[in-house]
Amino acid sequence: MVIPLWMQFRIIIFSFASGIVTGVLFDIYRLIRGIKVVRYLVIIEDILFWILSALIVFVFLLYTQYAVLSVYVYMYLILGIICYLWMFSKWFIMVEKKLVGGLFRIIRILFKHILYPFKLLFYKNKKVSKN
Incomplete structure (x- = not known):
């Protein structure tokens, strides 16, 4: 299936934006995680954070680009996280x-x-x- 150029550009932009959203969620989680808790609670918190983050990113991508998932979607999502953590974190x-x-x-x-x-x-x- 050939995707029009405007749709590909939109997919790239929203993939990058979802990476930034994931970076913001990670910073909020790091702030909450600064509180000392028991080791097994940390594992549960980590699992819940990544499940919540995956759900938010998937719903975001579902509404913005009809859940088109390909290699470059993941690539730009990771690039968005890295840029956010490097520049704004x-x-x-x-x-x-x-x-x-x-x-x-x-x-x-x-x-x-x-x-x-x-x-x-x-x-x-x-x-x-x-x-």
């Missing part, structure tokens, strides 16, 4: 860490502000009961 991880740190900081501040009236209430009750 350090920047993306830095942004992820700042976003997660900022999110935790906001949650901590909100939690302290919400609990502050209760601390005052219970602190006064303890102080009154000691007298």
Whole structure:
């Protein structure tokens, strides 16, 4: 079956884009994986990550290029992963860490502000009961 040139170009572009998406998923997984867990959980996490990643890439390729899978699709997918990891990974991880740190900081501040009236209430009750 001969595929038109515009379709081949589209297949290459979306294969490369799915490689970049896989690289982003891998960086998110690396950030989550930074937490120390038991060895057998790491194996389960790895298997689940690659299954999820394969499903996402397959669905992405299914909707964008009708699941045409050939050697050059895999080649451009791997090339997209390599380009992402080489060019954008350090920047993306830095942004992820700042976003997660900022999110935790906001949650901590909100939690302290919400609990502050209760601390005052219970602190006064303890102080009154000691007298």
